[in-house]
Amino acid sequence: VAEAHKEQKILVGLPSDEVVRICPEDGRVLGAGAVLRLGGAHLGGYGESDIAYAYRQLSRALHPDKNPDLDKAPAAFHRLSEASEELRQGLDAQRAALQQL
Numbered sequence: 214v215a216e217a218h219k220e221q222k223i224l225v226g227l228p229s230d231e232v233v234r235i236c237p238e239d240g241r242v243l244g245a246g247a248v249l250r251l252g253g254a255h256l257g258g259y260g261e262s263d264i265a266y267a268y269r270q271l272s273r274a275l276h277p278d279k280n281p282d283l284d285k286a287p288a289a290f291h292r293l294s295e296a297s298e299e300l301r302q303g304l305d306a307q308r309a310a311l312q313q314l
Contacts, residue, residue, distance in 0.1 A: 223250050223270045228280045231271065235289040245296035245303075261304060268297040 225231060235248055249267040251259045271293055280286040
């Protein structure tokens with residue numbers, strides 16, 4: 214169980230690295246799954262608990278109050294919140310579609 218869980222853990226880097234990853238200098242906008250580090254081998258195989266776990270881990274590292282020296286920390290934290298909400302809405306839409314079927 215521990216080995217299987219280890220694969221699902223969200224590995225959080227240094228706050229400065231995470232801010233650069235979420236808000237790249239070249240103006241790209243990462244997809245919601247990439248922001249929360251969901252996907253990879255389990256692409257699309259995540260639920261609300263996975264989204265909540267990833268959001269919680271990343272928000273602890275990226276919160277602007279903890280990183281006052283990083284200029285883009287508020288923007289990265291805002292994008293993290295948007296990505297989390299976007300994925301939750303996607304799950305709700307999928308549930309609604311399945312109920313209609």
